[in-house]
Amino acid sequence: MNYRDEPESDTPAASTTAARIQPDRIWLVLARRGYDEPLKQVGTIEADDPDLASVYARSIYDEFAWVEMVIVPRETMVTVIAS
Amino acid sequence: MPASPTSRAKGATRASESLAGLIARLADNKYFLGRRYAEWCSSAPTLESSVAAAAMAQDELGHARALYPVLKTLLPGSALEADPETRSAWVRFSMLDRDFAGWPDFIAANFLLDTALSIVFEAAQTSTFEPLAGRSRKVLQEERNHWLHGEGWVRRLARDDTAARAALLASLRATWDEVLCWFGPAGKSDPLAAEGVLDATADELRARFLARVAPLITTAKLAMPVAATARGGWRLTRSLPWDRWDTATWRLREEGAGDVE
Numbered sequence: 001m002n003y004r005d006e007p008e009s010d011t012p013a014a015s016t017t018a019a020r021i022q023p024d025r026i027w028l029v030l031a032r033r034g035y036d037e038p039l040k041q042v043g044t045i046e047a048d049d050p051d052l053a054s055v056y057a058r059s060i061y062d063e064f065a066w067v068e069m070v071i072v073p074r075e076t077m078v079t080v081i082a083s
Numbered sequence: 084m085p086a087s088p089t090s091r092a093k094g095a096t097r098a099s100e101s102l103a104g105l106i107a108r109l110a111d112n113k114y115f116l117g118r119r120y121a122e123w124c125s126s127a128p129t130l131e132s133s134v135a136a137a138a139m140a141q142d143e144l145g146h147a148r149a150l151y152p153v154l155k156t157l158l159p160g161s162a163l164e165a166d167p168e169t170r171s172a173w174v175r176f177s178m179l180d181r182d183f184a185g186w187p188d189f190i191a192a193n194f195l196l197d198t199a200l201s202i203v204f205e206a207a208q209t210s211t212f213e214p215l216a217g218r219s220r221k222v223l224q225e226e227r228n229h230w231l232h233g234e235g236w237v238r239r240l241a242r243d244d245t246a247a248r249a250a251l252l253a254s255l256r257a258t259w260d261e262v263l264c265w266f267g268p269a270g271k272s273d274p275l276a277a278e279g280v281l282d283a284t285a286d287e288l289r290a291r292f293l294a295r296v297a298p299l300i301t302t303a304k305l306a307m308p309v310a311a312t313a314r315g316g317w318r319l320t321r322s323l324p325w326d327r328w329d330t331a332t333w334r335l336r337e338e339g340a341g342d343v344e
Contacts, residue, residue, distance in 0.1 A: 048239050049239075051235050052231065056135055
């Protein structure tokens with residue numbers, strides 16, 4: 001059994017398996033470098049639960065020594081003015 | 084009766100050998116865990132987990148790099164064996180001998196092996212051997228994310244009644260006995276605990292490990308040989324294969340390997 005998404009991902013069975021373990025939630029990552037700055041969105045990550053999302057946010061967005069980083073599930077955003 | 088100088092010297096030698104053995108198996112397992120994690124930096128199931136694999140690989144290799152110099156001080160006449168570039172007498176889990184066969188192997192190693200190592204580092208935070216105590220505190224700061232990663236993925240793979248769940252279970256079962264034996268032989272005689280190198284005996288370390296991993300195994304309904312006790316603890320429902328335990332290599336002999344003269 002192999003869940004690497006290459007090269008088996010060409011096969012329908014492998015694609016189905018890979019799809020099954022894809023995360024189903026998108027999280028916004030917000031961070032700030034100083035206490036006098038507001039939190040700003042620095043990116044997004046995909047993860048199923050907040051613990052994994054936190055691990056991913058830390059490892060991916062580690063380009064600065066942030067003083068604060070938070071994650072927010074994207075589906076909790078409420079549109080006030082639509083584009 | 085007070086111990087004679089000869090018996091004290093033998094005791095000190097035994098403790099010193101045990102300490103060198105402990106540092107060697109911590110360093111080697113960290114080193115190979117880092118290498119195995121690194122092999123998944125570009126092929127994990129998601130981009131996020133690939134980056135996490137890279138970060139965890141860096142952490143593990145860093146922990147190993149911090150431990151080999153300590154091993155060198157304990158093996159003054161064997162400098163080659165204290166350097167991962169020239170070392171040959173590796174002491175590592177069988178699962179780390181070769182590439183992981185798939186992502187479930189990665190997660191089983193992350194969840195079981197990495198956690199077992201952390202249990203020992205936790206027991207060494209107030210060690211009488213200060214070089215280990217200081218490094219243990221630093222290692223544990225970085226290991227929290229590894230635990231969250233392993234725990235999250237075990238929950239994720241176990242969630243579905245699919246091939247992913249079956250593959251995870253097979254990977255966990257493949258290393259379960261060895262990781263439990265790895266804390267050391269059962270019994271009260273434990274030189275590392277007696278000397279204060281670790282704050283617990285092998286049996287106590289095993290109990291701490293079960294207390295860490297068994298709750299998730301149970302809630303995820305993964306059929307592993309562990310069950311809750313009436314007093315809130317955990318017990319193994321199958322005895323460990325101590326007849327296959329090899330104290331020289333600190334791992335289980337393959338089944339049937341010890342039967343041939």
